[in-house]
Amino acid sequence: MNLTLFYTPIACSLVPLISLHESGADFAVKPVNILKGEQMTPEYLRMNPKHKVPVLLVDGKPLTENVAIALWMTRAFPKAGILPTDSDAEVSAISIMAWCASGIHPNLTRIFRPRNICETPGSEDSITHLATKELDYAFGIANNMLADRDYFFGTWCAADSHFFWAWRRAITLGVDFPKYRNCAAHSERMQQRPAVKAALDYEKQVLKEFGKGA
Ligand SMILES: N[C@@H](CCC(=O)N[C@@H](CS)C(=O)NCC(=O)O)C(=O)O
Structure with missing residues (x-):
């Protein structure tokens, strides 16, 4: 099986990158500089007309949307814990x-x-204000969900990566909610995972290649 992830640093393509590392799969990564508009080239649009990352090319066939990629990976790598094994x-x-x-x-x-x-x-300013209020509310919900556990379902799964990405993305945008200690602790915990370390090391490398963030 040939797997290639189209990936942009800081973007939500971090989620499948972590899953690929967690799964131990062989895969390649193609960096996409969205600030330079590389997701808008005719070649990219032929693969993903939605002009987004992530795209996981599976034997040349593009799969888009984080949720679908996680489900596909769960089936392809049943032992990797990408999603919980219990069906509920x-x-x-x-x-x-x-x-x-x-x-x-x-x-x-x-x-x-x-x-x-x-x-x-x-x-x-008004858009940022209203979006920040929504994030505050959403992170408050997640903070309660994480009150008595290390990960949303006890052990890591892709939902943890997706939330970790969102929490981290907010911080990179200058929106931080340190009052949500369980979210902050979850983020710290995530960063200790070898798969996350590998993904974040790779992110640094690509950012350096790009010259600046995406
Ligand atoms: N619903 C999609 C969202 C994908 C998405 O919005 N990706 C952003 C980066 S975080 C992107 O590629 N933006 C480039 C653009 O809109 O041109 C998913 O979860 O996979």
Whole structure:
């Protein structure tokens, strides 16, 4: 099986990169500089018309969306714990990932690119304010979920990576909620995992190659 991940540093393609490291799979990574618009080239758009990372090319066939990639990897690498083996927990993990993708991520994007939401000059501060309020609320929910456990389902799964990415992305955007100690502790714990260390080391390397962040 031939696996290639299209990946941008800091972006949510960190989630499958961690899963690939956790799985022990053989894979290649193709860095995509979204600040330079490399996701908009005709070649990239032929592969993913949605102009997004991540894309996991499986034997040349593109698979998009973090939730679907996690589900595919669970089936391809059943022993890697990408999603919990218990079926109720598996569905709950997918629920957390869908929430990260459709509930939390859009607020991060609003802060990153307020002009994509509203073109009216001067609207940026209001967009950032409202998105920050939504993030505060969402991270509060996650903080309660993580109150009595190291990971959402006791042991690591891709839902932990997805939430870890969102929490970290907020910090890189200057939005930090240290009051949510369980989220902060979860983030610290994630960073101790060899797979996460490998992914973050790779991120540093690509950022250096790009010259600046994405
Ligand atoms: N729902 C998608 C979101 C993918 C996404 O929004 N990726 C961003 C980076 S975090 C991207 O590629 N943006 C480039 C663009 O919109 O042109 C998923 O979870 O995989």
